[in-house]
Amino acid sequence: MEVYADYAATTPVKEEVIDKMTAVYQQHFGNPSSIHSVGRNARKYLDDARRQIAKGLGAKTSEVIFTSGATESNNTAIKGIAYANKHRGNHLITSKVEHHSVLHVFEQLEREGFDVTYLDVDNEGLIKLDQLEAAMTEETILVSIMFVNNEVGTVQPMYDIDAIVSKSNALFHVDAVQAVGHLEIDFHDFDIDTMSITAHKFGGPKGIGAFIVKDGTTINFPQLGGEQEKKRRAGTENVPQIVGFAEALKLANEHRDANNVHLMNLKNLFLVSLQERSVPFEYNGSMTDSTGHVVNLYFPFIDVETMLTLLDLSNIYVSSGSACTAGTTTASHVLVAMYGDEDRANHSVRFSFNEQMTEQEIKYITTEIHKIYHKFKEEN
Numbered sequence: 007m008e009v010y011a012d013y014a015a016t017t018p019v020k021e022e023v024i025d026k027m028t029a030v031y032q033q034h035f036g037n038p039s040s041i042h043s044v045g046r047n048a049r050k051y052l053d054d055a056r057r058q059i060a061k062g063l064g065a066k067t068s069e070v071i072f073t074s075g076a077t078e079s080n081n082t083a084i085k086g087i088a089y090a091n092k093h094r095g096n097h098l099i100t101s102k103v104e105h106h107s108v109l110h111v112f113e114q115l116e117r118e119g120f121d122v123t124y125l126d127v128d129n130e131g132l133i134k135l136d137q138l139e140a141a142m143t144e145e146t147i148l149v150s151i152m153f154v155n156n157e158v159g160t161v162q163p164m165y166d167i168d169a170i171v172s173k174s175n176a177l178f179h180v181d182a183v184q185a186v187g188h189l190e191i192d193f194h195d196f197d198i199d200t201m202s203i204t205a206h207k208f209g210g211p212k213g214i215g216a217f218i219v220k221d222g223t224t225i226n227f228p229q230l231g232g233e234q235e236k237k238r239r240a241g242t243e244n245v246p247q248i249v250g251f252a253e254a255l256k257l258a259n260e261h262r263d264a265n266n267v268h269l270m271n272l273k274n275l276f277l278v279s280l281q282e283r284s285v286p287f288e289y290n291g292s293m294t295d296s297t298g299h300v301v302n303l304y305f306p307f308i309d310v311e312t313m314l315t316l317l318d319l320s321n322i323y324v325s326s327g328s329a330c331t332a333g334t335t336t337a338s339h340v341l342v343a344m345y346g347d348e349d350r351a352n353h354s355v356r357f358s359f360n361e362q363m364t365e366q367e368i369k370y371i372t373t374e375i376h377k378i379y380h381k382f383k384e385e386n
């Protein structure tokens with residue numbers, strides 16, 4: 007058996023998405039900025055996809071800017087807000103468990119002279135609301151907090167965070183990459199200013215995402231060139247991928263409830279099955295404030311690299327944390343922030359599921375982990 011359980015890193019592109027994209031590649035290849043009918047035809051596909059994506063996220067069409075993915079969206083949001091609002095203040099707030107496409111940008115801004123507060127998290131990966139409230143000052147111009155953590159699946163209390171940020175003049179950016187398909191995302195209901203998403207985490211193609219910017223937000227856009235995306239992101243739009251992105255989002259939203267039930271069942275089955283086999287493990291994160299698609303476990307008997315290698319030999323493909331840190335020996339910054347313990351981080355594995363996974367696949371993973379545990383017990 008072969009089991010891919012690294013869906014938080016990326017997902018396969020859905021058949022329906024490939025079909026929609028193929029039609030655009032083959033028949034509607036025009037440049038949407040061209041004024042002839044081939045261009046106008048491509049423009050129609052672009053406009054329809056933008057409408058569909060805006061609707062799926064509770065945003066206006068004017069607020070959707072297509073980008074190459076969430077890394078670009080996060081970079082644009084954080085730098086764009088910081089530079090455009092510098093005259094109002096020098097203070098920025100984020101958390102210690104953000105994706106590197108957020109954290110590394112804040113680190114650079116810090117080197118440039120901005121004052122950055124990195125909020126702590128508790129053992130479940132939740133930020134501390136009182137610490138956020140205490141950190142806010144007259145100088146705070148940006149708060150950037152992720153919706154769902156990519157390594158442990160913890161869901162931050164967005165409404166509570168928003169209530170605190172709304173009392174100030176700071177802008178609020180949300181990296182919502184891992185929330186799509188798992189939680190309802192209503193951009194205006196949250197009252198956030200900017201948001202990042204990326205298609206490849208929910209059955210869409212890689213290299214396409216969106217940056218959602220509330221109308222009227224004071225922000226700089228770095229990319230100069232043509233007048234695409236209302237002069238906010240120059241470059242010919244990738245219409246086939248944008249159409250695929252729209253279809254993937256539609257499917258993710260339509261099947262969200264049923265998928266969540268399935269994912270929660272898989273998660274429970276996984277944990278119960280490991281317990282029944284008496285494999286020692288501890289759960290990293292929150293059992294209540296989390297999505298079903300990520301399960302991060304601490305296995306005290308084996309280091310993560312050995313575990314990943316042995317699972318790979320059993321044709322089970324998982325990850326040690328975010329894909330960007332996989333393959334390196336650096337302890338996960340998320341687990342270190344949660345437990346203050348590099349050793350725990352170096353013995354933890356992220357399993358991530360999607361709706362296509364079956365109970366047999368989950369049982370296969372637990373059977374193989376059980377074998378690995380016994381091998382280690384006998385050898386030591």
Ligand SMILES: Cc1ncc(COP(=O)(O)O)c(C=O)c1O
Pocket residue numbers: 014015074075076077078105107152154155156181183184203204205213215328329
């Ligand atoms: C929470 C989070 N933010 C941002 C990203 C970056 O997204 P992209 O691959 O589209 O650049 C990822 C992808 O790993 C992610 O999980």
